[in-house]
Amino acid sequence: MKRLLLAVAVSAALAGCASDTQISRLPAGVKLVESSVTHNAGISIPYKKYQLANGLTVVLHEDKSDPLVHVDVTYHVGSGREVPGKSGFAHLFEHMMFQGSENVADEEHFKIITESGGTLNGTTNTDRTNYFETVPSNQLEKVLWLEADRMGYFLPALTEEKFEVQRETVKNERAQRVDNRPYGRMNERFSEAFYPKGHPYSWPVIGWPEDLERADVDDVRAFFARWYGPNNATLTIGGSFDQAQTLAWVNKYFGDIPRGPEVEDMAKTPVTLDRTRYISMEDAVHLPLIRVGFPTVYARHEDEAALDLLATILGGGQTSLFYKNLVKDGFAVQAGVSHPCQELACQMFMYALANPAKGGSLTDIEKRINESIAEFETRGVTDEDLQKAKVQSEARTIFGLQSVRGKVTSLAYNQTFFGKPDMIAEDLERYSSVTKEDVMRVFNKYIKGKPSVVMSVVPKGQTQLIAHADNYTPERAEPVASTEQTAAAKPASSSFDRSVRPSEGAAPVMTVPELWTGALANGIQVMGTESDETPTVELLIYLNGGHELVPVDKSGLSALTASMMNESTAKRSTEELTQALEMLGSSISFGSSGNQSTIKVSALTENLPQTMAILQEKLFEPGFKEADFQRQKQQMLQGLQHQLNEPDYLARTNFAKLLYGDKNPKGVGASLETVSGLTLDDVKAFYKAQYRAGNAEVVVVSDLDKAQILPQLAPLAKWQGKATPIPEQGPLPELQGGTIYIVDKPGAAQSVIMLGKRAMPFDATGEYFKAELMNYPLGGAFNSRINLNLREDKGYTYGARSGFSGKQDSGTFVAKASVRSDVTDKSLVEFIKEINHYQQQGITAEELAFMRSSISQGKALDYETPYQKAGFIRSIQKYDLAADYTAKQAKIIDTIGKAELDKLAKDNLNLDEMVMLVVGDKASIQPGLEALGYPVKVIK
Known part of the structure; x- marks a missing residue:
């Protein structure tokens, strides 16, 4: 009955948005x-x-x-x-x-x-x-x-x-x-x-x-x-x-465009393997990876739903067999199973990232994967497995209806491949009707004892870690001559002048979400809005502090504590909690960032009370078990080691250190050294300092109004503790403006370039906001000067941008791109040229008109989904903004002139104040960079 009522509620919401107007004459x-047309049947x-x-x-x-x-x-x-x-x-x-x-x-x-x-x-x-x-x-x-x-x-x-x-x-x-x-x-x-x-x-x-x-x-x-x-x-x-x-x-x-050649659907030829194929490759990685694939069916085959459910049981999260047998005991850092389907073929996709601290042998990991498959055969399918899959399917469907884009994407996909735009009811029925016998049948038919492809990816020089010696060498088909026509088709003739660009209609009336404010019994401030398109609740809890609450020598503690909050409680194991949430179609996720920790709760409205009960248990009774701690710490360490192979990570971390130094939390993130020294006592101490009512503010977006939703937040009213003051931040370094810093990434196919400096903190209607407007034509849009130059004109990069980023007490200006290694020096020259020219000459009249039109009209897209609404609310809450600040921004956009924008460019885009960082293959890029005439330093 609950599910039927929920379906009716969603249908009613969608029907309220839809019109059944008949067009009298086509x-x-x-x-x-x-x-x-939506009816109340599903x-x-x-x-x-x-x-x-x-x-x-x-x-x-x-x-x-x-x-x-x-x-x-x-x-x-x-x-x-x-x-x-x-x-x-x-x-x-x-x-x-x-x-x-x-x-x-x-x-x-x-x-x-x-x-x-x-x-x-x-x-x-x-x-x-x-x-x-x-x-x-x-x-x-x-x-x-x-x-x-x-x-x-x-x-x-x-x-x-x-x-x-x-x-x-x-x-x-x-x-x-x-x-x-x-x-x-x-x-x-x-x-x-x-x-x-x-x-x-x-x-x-x-x-x-x-x-x-x-x-x-x-x-x-x-x-x-x-x-x-x-x-x-x-x-x-x-x-x-x-x-x-x-x-x-x-x-x-x-209508004038002529029909093209006829197109037929491609044949769905099943993939068959005569034996298990082992292949391997060495890569610039830290974590050995094993990937296993079994051929199955094709999209919307009658067995697809049962195979999807089988994948969930085997490796779909913390209640799965893969998690229990590989991740829980630390043999793998990550592991999972999914069943991705395409038009012509699907595969049962299994993977695991081996933990080097346990040896990293993929032979051992493959053995554990096979043992997990064998365990499933013995264990079978439970009633909970089926119920969980059905609830999750329905919840995913409902959350997917929160945006027009989500609905259009679904309609377009189903029409393109199956000739029927709306297949939601059929999909829900497909999964709802899967039985235990169906799951075991597809297991026996496609997985048990069947050949697969097993791939090992190991760090360079460590081939001893592969699962099995290669026994298969792929062959590529020889190029074939195209049989398609090569002559240019004649363009369609037109019944009107297509060179005339249509004018736009009257500007739509933009409605800013109507907000309400309230407070819980313990003083926690709550801000929310009503969104009645889907029967869902998005609850976000923000705790002031985060990484900036932590001493530099304990960097990573806020993130590790958040990971521990996602684990077991004093009453239930991680798996039991995950199972309870999955049975509700809900999620609770703890996280941490630079200046705050976060708790994100998503729930179907009808299941909010049960979800809040689980949140209360996780928040007030964390388990902080030694086994969970050791596993999370090890995963974090291995993740950090892995990130050292990511050029973007090297660029971000080294650039932050250049701007803020090694004595300030803004310049120092989690590292192998700091995380290695963290203890469970550190986590417990940070929990007491961070997860306190005095640090918390709440944002909620729901189909319930204020009077209905506030009582359901009552579990949070039991929270105690005063606000924790943020420690004084460390001193900032003096920037060596005009200096090029190199971080060596041997053999890199691309170089990551970052230019920038410290800038003003966030201000919704002051210099910061105006500086964002100033930057928009320079690097804030696809057709900005920087991107058109480096991507469209020169072909040096896939994309280049610049922009200001601000918090309450600090901000940065950064220009960034990943460029071909062989044009690293030329790309940096173009960055410098564009920034210098814009700083000296300022914005053009055409760019000013473009900026005004783009940003002001774009506001119509800002408040559609619950999370967009939540983000808008959080900005007001976090920065103590006036409720009408968007109207003030609109006035600034309409009235700001070239002189003021040019002055902002002159004051904020001085390259002599900026540092330049390049992550790439030092041996090949250093000579060209040194030839530019700037001081060059190599960061060890």
Whole structure:
């Protein structure tokens, strides 16, 4: 009954946002395929599905709760549609589609959407490519114009120069995400061994480097002509819009585009292995990793749900067999099992990161994995396993409905792959109907005694740690000649002048969440707002202190204590507590940051009382058991050792030390040395100092009003203790402005560059806020000067940004990018050039107008989800802001002039006050950096 009532509540909430208005007369060539309206029988997303004469599928979902729209165009083409020798085309093409079309200039797509106050991106996977924008509702027509122009009129704007720049950008992305990252090449090596030679999933989505080098602009033209027709696309729109007007716009902008070649679904060929394949690789890592994969089915196969549940039982968190047998006793730092599914194939994915303190042998870890599988066969499936999986499935579904983007993404995915936009009810039923017998059946069919691929990733020079000697060498399919057309397809003719950019509608009325304040009996201040879109509660507890409450020589103590708070209590074990929360569909997470510790609680409203009871137990009766402490400490130490291989981590930690020194908590984070010295008594002492009522403030976003929710927070009213004063911070160093510091990362494919200095603390309406406005055209947006220079013009990086970051008592200015190692010195020169020029010449009139439009209109997107609302509330609470501070910010944005912004640039962007840090291969980058004429120091 509870579940039924919950389903009814969600459906009612969604129905309240949806409209069942019938369009009396459809535009010519548009037909209504089906209409789905929420009824009180289950959880669903109301929609209407239409089809244009050219085959474009259009899915509309109305949600009037916020003044925004989310637009998604999904093309049913991913890397799986490529052929051997031409890998990476789908992903490369995703980049190319942002480079302008016949009526949209190069780099204009990002500029137009950002100036409209929106956000945008595109993603590619094995099976589809999608492009999406979230914008204020008055900008919808403009988005449709942009998307239609690149669907129908992309080829006339395609040039060799654009192709070369984006190929360099993709190579930079690969260097940053694959080649320069620990375990970065694991997935592509594993897929080669797992899938048959030439299988659509046997090559990486980002492509093999040699294939990218081999590609030319004609290949891109052919790929577009083959796959980017309207009949291979789904346009999904969700949010606040008028359906009749929207359909008219859709027909106007997309209706003229001719149908493309017909597209058939790819065959779902099962993956079979004749024996277990062992492969291995050495990498710049600290933790040996074992990965095991069993072939299973494909997305929405009748066995998928049971296999998902099997994965949860084996390795889905702290109640799983993998956690008990590998992590609990410290043999692995992490371990888990999942069952990821794609259109053509799924796999049972198992992994474990071995603990070097226990020897790090992957042979031993593989043995424990096999013992866990055997234990499952003996143990079987419990009633709790089934109930937990069903509750979690329903909770994930409900939380996923909190944003328009989440709903649109679900509709677009299901329509693209299964021809039915809303499948929520069917999915819930799929998981709800799984039986114990189903789980055991799929275990026997796909896992028990079946061959797998077993991959070992070990630190360089430590091949003795691999699980088993390699017995398989993957083979790549020979490049094949493309059979697709190579001639450029003629662009669609148009019935109107597409060069005219649509004007925007009247600005939507932006509603700031209506806030309430209250206090618990012990004086804890509570601030909240009501959000009735889903029957959920988001409760956040902030405790002043965090890392800054800790002496420098005990850095890491706040984080280690938070980890211990996530463990057992005096009454129940970690596993028992996790099980109790999972049965409720709730989560409780303790964390820590620079100046605060946090407690994050998510719950379905109906299960809040039981969730609060568990929170009370965890907060007031922590177990602080020695075994938990030793495991958490060891995991933290191994994690720190692992991070020493991460270039970004090396850059962040060394840059903080340059700015704040080694005697100030802001400059010193957790280290192997400090964490090694921590004791359980240290944790207990910090708990007493930090987790006190006097340090706490509460934020809550719920479908309950103040009178309903405050009594449910009563367990927190029992909390005692006065506020703990923050110790005096250590002295700050004198910055050696204009100095280049190098941190050696031998063999690095990229260099991480950071330039910056200490700056002003946070101020919502003062110099800090105005400095953020000043920086926006320099490095605060995609089409900022820095990013357009280093990414779009030079092809040096995947992305470059700059910005101010502020707290109550301090702040920083940082410009940052990961760049190709061979252009490290040239990239730094461009950073310096852009910052100097902006500091000396200031903002242009066009940039000032762009900044005003982008930031002011973007406010329409700020308060949609419960967590966005919670973030807004926390800013008011933390910085003691006036309730109308956003109105003051809006006035500043509208009235601030070039003279004031230029002065801010002049005062805050002096490079002589900034230090420059580069993390990269010293042997190759140092000569070029020294040639720039700045002092160069190497950090040991």
